[in-house]
Amino acid sequence: MPKSFYITTPIYYVNASPHIGHAYTTIVADVLARYHRMIGENTFFVTGTDEHGDKIAEAAQKAGITPKEYADRISDQFRNLWPELSVTNDYFIRTTDTNHIETVRNILQKVYDSGDIYFGAYEGFYCVGCERFYMEKELVDGKCPDHQTKPEHRKESNYFFRMSKYQDWLINHIKQNPDFIRPERYKNEVLAFLREPLEDLCISRPKSRLQWGITLPFDQDYVTYVWFDALINYVTALDYPDLDKFKMFWPVAEHLIAKDILKPHGIYWPTMLKAAGIEPYRHLNVHGYWNSDQSKMSKSLGNIVRPLDLKDKYGLDAFRYFLLRDMVFGLDSNFSEEAFVQRLNSDLANDLGNLVSRTITMAIKYCDGKVPEINLKEKNSALHEAALKTVAEVESGFNDMSLHKALIAIWDFINITNKYIVANEPWTLGKDPANKEKLTAIMYNLLVALRVIAILLKPFMPQTAEKILRQIGVDESNLDMASIKKGDILKAGSPLTRGESLFPRIVQEKENQTQEKKSSMIDLKPEIDYEEFAKVDLRVANILAAEPVPKSNKLLKLTVDIGEERTIVAGVGKDYTPADLIGKKIVIVANLKPVKLMGVESYGMLLATDTDKGLTVLTFDREAKTGAKIR
Numbered sequence: 001m002p003k004s005f006y007i008t009t010p011i012y013y014v015n016a017s018p019h020i021g022h023a024y025t026t027i028v029a030d031v032l033a034r035y036h037r038m039i040g041e042n043t044f045f046v047t048g049t050d051e052h053g054d055k056i057a058e059a060a061q062k063a064g065i066t067p068k069e070y071a072d073r074i075s076d077q078f079r080n081l082w083p084e085l086s087v088t089n090d091y092f093i094r095t096t097d098t099n100h101i102e103t104v105r106n107i108l109q110k111v112y113d114s115g116d117i118y119f120g121a122y123e124g125f126y127c128v129g130c131e132r133f134y135m136e137k138e139l140v141d142g143k144c145p146d147h148q149t150k151p152e153h154r155k156e157s158n159y160f161f162r163m164s165k166y167q168d169w170l171i172n173h174i175k176q177n178p179d180f181i182r183p184e185r186y187k188n189e190v191l192a193f194l195r196e197p198l199e200d201l202c203i204s205r206p207k208s209r210l211q212w213g214i215t216l217p218f219d220q221d222y223v224t225y226v227w228f229d230a231l232i233n234y235v236t237a238l239d240y241p242d243l244d245k246f247k248m249f250w251p252v253a254e255h256l257i258a259k260d261i262l263k264p265h266g267i268y269w270p271t272m273l274k275a276a277g278i279e280p281y282r283h284l285n286v287h288g289y290w291n292s293d294q295s296k297m298s299k300s301l302g303n304i305v306r307p308l309d310l311k312d313k314y315g316l317d318a319f320r321y322f323l324l325r326d327m328v329f330g331l332d333s334n335f336s337e338e339a340f341v342q343r344l345n346s347d348l349a350n351d352l353g354n355l356v357s358r359t360i361t362m363a364i365k366y367c368d369g370k371v372p373e374i375n376l377k378e379k380n381s382a383l384h385e386a387a388l389k390t391v392a393e394v395e396s397g398f399n400d401m402s403l404h405k406a407l408i409a410i411w412d413f414i415n416i417t418n419k420y421i422v423a424n425e426p427w428t429l430g431k432d433p434a435n436k437e438k439l440t441a442i443m444y445n446l447l448v449a450l451r452v453i454a455i456l457l458k459p460f461m462p463q464t465a466e467k468i469l470r471q472i473g474v475d476e477s478n479l480d481m482a483s484i485k486k487g488d489i490l491k492a493g494s495p496l497t498r499g500e501s502l503f504p505r506i507v508q509e510k511e512n513q514t515q516e517k518k519s520s521m522i523d524l525k526p527e528i529d530y531e532e533f534a535k536v537d538l539r540v541a542n543i544l545a546a547e548p549v550p551k552s553n554k555l556l557k558l559t560v561d562i563g564e565e566r567t568i569v570a571g572v573g574k575d576y577t578p579a580d581l582i583g584k585k586i587v588i589v590a591n592l593k594p595v596k597l598m599g600v601e602s603y604g605m606l607l608a609t610d611t612d613k614g615l616t617v618l619t620f621d622r623e624a625k626t627g628a629k630i631r
């Protein structure tokens, strides 16, 4: 019997259109669902919309339509967005669905019958934005701390859920299951809250004030408080009270939320479940907030980031990658398009994109366009060992919700593979037919590494993974972690095809603007025209010989080949020995007027930069031709 996995997102309010905050939670859920499906688990993934309550009623009124019409409109925006982001939810729930309404009424009746719902008077400060009453001491300067608005003073008779009765039980449950709420900081937040006496929860609204809700089964004059209604979606989606699906998925329920709704999920929901005779969920996974331009996203600040804008501009997988890589699960993150483009260019275009394109190009060239047949002895265990380590790190990232760590591990492997190319120099081996067997084995190992990378990336960047697999001729269905562990399983003879560049480098206005912005901050020299730059003749120089300049402690005399031999004198003697430099390909300015340094004539200047550990000279991360021009 395969294991089961149940993942939920919050059901989103239909009073505003989706932005990257909603997209983030839902994409994280999608990555988890895809991963658990990939490792063979029976997976169920639910998202949806939360449609009742004051907030929606108010928004509909403003729009001049009925709440149902309003809810239909915005709910559709969410429902239609998810496929655009390659989100593979198995079910989309709406709290206006008939089966949900029935389940809510069923649970209310059950809790009412057991005596945990009572009728009483209530007076307090109500924030419409939060849909809840505040205690006076919770207000900041008399205002709701989240919405900065003055709550209404309300006095009414209502139904209450005896939440206080379950306080001790909840504290014990959290203590006995230390990862019930994770990461730990949010568990601590809930426990801190539970140090104060828990009040009972008002779970109704009189119809005289609000009609847009689920009528209480035991009093026609009241509708259900929106949180009591909404939280129940997580069991409606499993057909509760029918137990077939429920038994399979509820014991492994993983809720995913942001910190804004910790209290309803960490306190109301487990106590409601307990009162209804249902076991608590397995884990509450809480992430931080995406801010934009260092502030909370809001219409009035005009800093709302829309997922489809980014998808259209940069591509879906780049967008998914950025969200997942940039946020440390549990902490807040700031969205900036500049940071996005930088990551896209460095991690995706440079590291991953180049690895795939150069591997495929070389493999086609050296292996006749096919996955080569190889002799077992030639297999490289270093790359395989690294792949196994990566798999373990990715698995642990998934187990404790650190998806950014899983991605870091995958990128470490990508870089190890890139270094494997540089270290083995297939282009040099390719010059001599005697190296054929070694070269073939290296190319085979590289193709296997691409397969590993594609499999590991599948949950995160499904389209990219598929493109890579297509290029290396893989069309198997058993693409999972177990098949990576088995090692070299590429089918000899499968066709290799060069695809389009996976992630073209983004050189766009934004980058130019960035430069302009930076010019005031980083002390750039005055602008020059391209023509002026083109006067500088930069060349690839191969260092043939190096020796210290007598009596100087930092100058080295280098003999370099740039298509012709010449001497240059360089001040790198403190950071490099002659032996370090011989054989390196570096960049020199070849048309500087000659100068004499400590008696030695220098016909050029090498390029280098300072680091914390001394100077580092510019070299190439791919084989460069001696004497080639640098543009």
Ligand code: MSP
Residues within 6 Å of the ligand: 009, 010, 011, 012, 013, 014, 020, 021, 022, 024, 025, 050, 230, 231, 232, 233, 256, 257, 258, 259, 260, 261, 288, 289, 290, 291, 297
């Ligand atoms: N309807 C309730 C949830 C009921 S669940 C039984 C609700 N809806 S919401 O539309 O406000 O969505 C809140 C959730 O959207 C957050 O918990 C988070 O998952 C996501 N996000 C909305 N804005 C966000 C950010 N700025 N950053 C990260 N996620 C955020 O609350």
